[in-house]
Amino acid sequence: MRLGVDVGRVTTVAVLVGPDGRTVARAVVDSVPGLGECLRSVLAALPGDRTGEVDAVGLTTDLERRPSRLRRVAALRIAPPSHPSLGPLAGWPAQAAREVGPLHAVVPGGSALTGRQLARLDRGAVAEFARRAAEDGVTAFSVAAAGALTRPDPEVAAAEVIAEAVPGAEITLSHELGRAGLRERENTAVINAALRPWAARVSHTAERALRAGGLRAPLFLARNTGGLVSTVYFRRYPVLAIASTTASAVRGAALAAGADRALVVDAGAAEFRCASVTDGEVERSDVGPGLGGVDLDLARIRTELLARVDLVRTGAEQVADLVARVRRRTPGGVLLAAGGDSGLVPVGAPDPAAAIAAAAYGAACSEIVAEVDQVAVAGGSGELERLLGLARDQALARVVAAGAAPDTARIAFAAHTPVSYLPEGVHRLRVRAAGSLGNPGMTRSRRT
Structure with missing residues (x-):
């Protein structure tokens, strides 16, 4: 049996799902400050005591999507020199740049996307940068090399130099996370390195709350584009799981309805989002602003957005317009509702209880x-x-x-x-x- 939990800004929902995919039990409580308190509260509200039958827990949450402060990171770029306007952290929002700090450098090396080497890695410059970071009290590093998706060797070699110069250093390599664009891929690696302490706190808090509720099953975190990862993986690559709730809700609604092709409106606390599902997968989009307004090179789900403050006409008409924009890309999909305001979604015979539990159900049933x-x-x-x-x-x-x-x-x-x-x-x-x-x-x- 699986337990899925969605800790939202307004409500916290838990569902117990049996091996056949049917919901065995469900609980909805008001969210309160603190992830641990929300989890303890919803576990206490689940009817019956079936915690011993749970073999896995899937968690999605937007309650703590923004840590109180990003960790300082030493950002190393391996590439030819560039204009300062294109350098590391260039164009970042002021607050995020201040939190991550000014410690960054560009050293020779890297390759073109064709695999042609641009320059040999300057290992001495890497070691000097690592020692300078350690002297400044920074032990979190991000490494991004030009052409790393074709030839990751320079990033791997730089990580070896950093680990030797700074024992215990935590290092994020951009080729493990991003895609072809150097700057956005570099941003993704920096944010990932900055989020690791936050990810450890979130996962430890959740695990302690589950243990206090009598659960011994392993915890998994929902990814931004659907699916789950273990807590160990989440602590290493937290940037992959910082905005998962809508993806979980969209996939959960489609899974519960048995629909391989669907349009799902997720009625959240601050906005309505509509996304499509084809062959069980949520439609995706390209690079865009991520945490703190920083452009990240990560796959994300493609949604049409309607803020609640924009509901100037009757809500149903506005949501119908939202659905129409997505339907042009995915004709023939069944319309489904998710979230707490499913009554505004123009779908026949909506089930409010199932709709509000869609994200939790998606977290419970994901692979x-x-x-x-x-x-x-x-x-x-x-x-x-x-x-x-x-x-x-x-x-x-x-x-x-x-x-x-x-x-x-x-x-x-x-x-x-x-x-x-x-x-x-x-x-x-x-x-x-x-x-x-x-x-x-x-x-x-x-x-x-």
């Missing part, structure tokens, strides 16, 4: 998910298939590291596309792997 996004240079179809095979292997390794049972890990999606603005033979490889949390009997098509 472990991990992704690989790389650029590869292949001289022919045989070499391309070999490189895609390596990307598949890497995705499978990542999904196991994220908490999937090894014998259940599988490739859910794999694609390669030529990079149009680069010479022939340069391809973008995208692979997504999924795996079970250890409860393979959970199905995707039963109603709550």
